[in-house]
Amino acid sequence: MEAGLVKAPIEVYRFDPTHDRAPRYDRFELELAPHTPVLTALLKIRADSDPSLTMRYSCRSSICGSCAMVINSKSRLACQTPIGPELERHGRIVIDPMRNMPVLRDLVVEMGGFWGNYRKLEPHLIDNPERPMPEGRPSSMSPEEVERFKETPRCIACGACYSACPAVEHDAAFPGPMSLAKLYRFVVDPRDGGQRERLLKIQPGGLWLCLRCHLCTEACPKDVRPSERIRDLKEMAIALQGATEHGSKHAVAFKENIRERGVLNEFKLVRQTYNPIEMLGQVPQGLKIRRKKPEITQTPKPIEGLAEVEKLYEILDDEPEATK
Numbered sequence: 001m002e003a004g005l006v007k008a009p010i011e012v013y014r015f016d017p018t019h020d021r022a023p024r025y026d027r028f029e030l031e032l033a034p035h036t037p038v039l040t041a042l043l044k045i046r047a048d049s050d051p052s053l054t055m056r057y058s059c060r061s062s063i064c065g066s067c068a069m070v071i072n073s074k075s076r077l078a079c080q081t082p083i084g085p086e087l088e089r090h091g092r093i094v095i096d097p098m099r100n101m102p103v104l105r106d107l108v109v110e111m112g113g114f115w116g117n118y119r120k121l122e123p124h125l126i127d128n129p130e131r132p133m134p135e136g137r138p139s140s141m142s143p144e145e146v147e148r149f150k151e152t153p154r155c156i157a158c159g160a161c162y163s164a165c166p167a168v169e170h171d172a173a174f175p176g177p178m179s180l181a182k183l184y185r186f187v188v189d190p191r192d193g194g195q196r197e198r199l200l201k202i203q204p205g206g207l208w209l210c211l212r213c214h215l216c217t218e219a220c221p222k223d224v225r226p227s228e229r230i231r232d233l234k235e236m237a238i239a240l241q242g243a244t245e246h247g248s249k250h251a252v253a254f255k256e257n258i259r260e261r262g263v264l265n266e267f268k269l270v271r272q273t274y275n276p277i278e279m280l281g282q283v284p285q286g287l288k289i290r291r292k293k294p295e296i297t298q299t300p301k302p303i304e305g306l307a308e309v310e311k312l313y314e315i316l317d318d319e320p321e322a323t324k
């Protein structure tokens, strides 16, 4: 083996729905420099071993967002992921197509659902009479106004966050992290006249299905931090409308619940989130939890150091909303 090269065992997901009954993994053994991106390794496989290997890519520079795939169980850009650290950590590289999207062939997925969710959020400026568009073009913005976008303009719509999101997997009604990060971008845009309607429209279900797992933020190759922008949208929605949804009622009740005793009162939380009829639907879940954790009581004792918890709440109460 040439100096500076490493052995790279690579297993690639293969599936051609026109021929294959089931997916399989093809294994290739390459010798590559550790800094070689996974995408380059795939292109080498295609050039030297199997011209039928199918994938998307374009810029090879982490700009176009085409090459998102699952590499050793994590959604990321193949052109931005060097093989060296993957081999050190896992001893091999296993490559799958993105999750939460149907596979068209090999590593190429159908992204219609991803883009459809985005289109539903009307990703364009809506006329704002207070900021009319001169000659049909959006008015300019001050640097302070641009700051409000935070990292959202960096998004390249690669789909890695959507692929990593368990809420998307669980419920097709969830628009996905990218769409919500982009929605945030319009909600804080002072040139947009639809902020209120956007928040009201996204409230029923959509926003509150986020599980706050932060896997989208971990997956994002551009550090857009979608989970933080979803949190901001939730705060804005509560500020606009109060706690009217199960999700928002649960969030507000959770915060107050912990403040009271420093520990969650699960029974009270359910009462604060659901009305009496809805609570009946929670009984099976409640019994399940009771079986698992019989120590749960209706009146948990306040924890020691409750004063410290209160101090934390006071600090948070003084923080500006979007930084909590």
Ligand code: FES
Binding pocket: 056, 057, 058, 059, 060, 061, 062, 063, 064, 065, 066, 067, 068, 077, 078, 079, 080
């Ligand atoms: S090929 Fe463009 S982002 Fe990877």
